[in-house]
Amino acid sequence: MSGDWLEIPDGAIDTQAVVRRVRERVARHSRDVQGDRLDELVATVDAIWAEVTTEPTSAREGDSEVLVNLDDCDVVPRHYTIGWRAPIVGPIHAMVRRIIYAEVRRYLGPALERQSTMNRQLLQAVRSLTQQNARLREEIQSLREQATDS
């Protein structure tokens, strides 16, 4: 870690001293932190990013394609808004709807969050099974070809 990664453009603050203190703190915790573990986490984040942003490729013959993305797994209505147009009755109507919505969300929200998490885990499991299935198909095909040749 070089010393020039921090800029505090204030003459009253000794930036180099702050960097030194940060470095000391990092060193103090370095025994607890395994550098590899952090690298591993960064790699995990990159892998999830690649998974989320890669468009599903077209199915090869014999493969079963999973046409579901991670964002489809989220069943929580996160952008539900309650507005109004009518000038006087509108705000009252919206307020009543908001109260009902808040009450419904109080018991339904946690269940939907759990459902979304489970959906994501299921999708990852299904994707891994699909990949495994494709590999097994290729192996069977290769064994069949070997059997035919012999």
Added chain:
Amino acid sequence: MQVHQFHTQVNHGDAIGNQMWSLQHLLRKMGYRSEVFCEQLPLDLRSRVRAIAEYESYSSPQNLLLVHFSRACSPDTLTWLRRIPDRKVLVYHNITPYTFFRGVNPLYAEAARMGREQLTILRALTEAGWGDSAFDCQELAERGWRRLGVLPIVFEPRRYAVRPDRKVLQGWHEGFSVLSVGRLAPNKRLQDLLLVFYYLKRFVRPDARLVLVGSGLGMERYVAFLQAVVSKLELQDVVFAGHISVSQLVAYYQCASVYLSMSVHEGFGVPLLESAHFGVPVVAYKTAAVADTLGGSGALITTRDYPAVAELLGLLAEDQELCGRLIARQRERVADFLPGRVAERLQALLQDLGL
């Protein structure tokens, strides 16, 4: 003399909408007749915004039209801008490069790509280019504008003079809160915030929480990615607050211990000023217009060394003197964006155009 403003879309509470109202107020105070026009007329703002179809009755070669630009506009709008005889100035709020939206939202990616292409057309239609920051002006200069000026976003403290949300205050006033405000979009690099928070929570401040305020509308795939990261890293106390009211926003700022931005593309950075206003120390990745906005205040980082950033946050929590000094400088900086200061700037820019 008339100075009107136009933007494709004006929404209640968004940064550009707020800037248009503030400029309208300043222009009227200067004695200009000033209205706000838009392409897509919002239902709840009919009394404050006019459709471009109505502009015919205002149009005149003596008028100045400030064309706010932050996203692609329709071909009809470009035709309309070509047709009207009014003098025009581009007010550029920057467009996030389309590459950030690739794989996240193809429509946003296309709109961002088109928006940058339209800058070439707008170059021929406008006589000057004003940017929110020197960074924005730099881009306009690269695209051929010669008459340039910085017209910063107006910061109006009265917008935040509301009673803070009691529920938020009660829920979050204790512990160490790291705050981030802004649309949940890939250019904000919120995954970096999560990695900093991972270290912070485990090794520095076990009582820490991370509050991500902002809408994920249109960015569902990115939000799903963030949630998958939270789940994979087994992170506790990460709050996705979503799109919130001003009173909730004020409460979140009042509960915040530090504001952290790891964004790699910002045309300005209103939340940086909001943090400064609420006395929250800012730690921000130095990129695009972030340094322009902070103007010598806050702590700028040029590293993605997550442990170092987390330890810096921890240090700020412990060193009250350092924290206080940062906050004091930030408060001084906010003064540069108050209506009076921006009015002087606007006056100078208008004089430069001979008005």
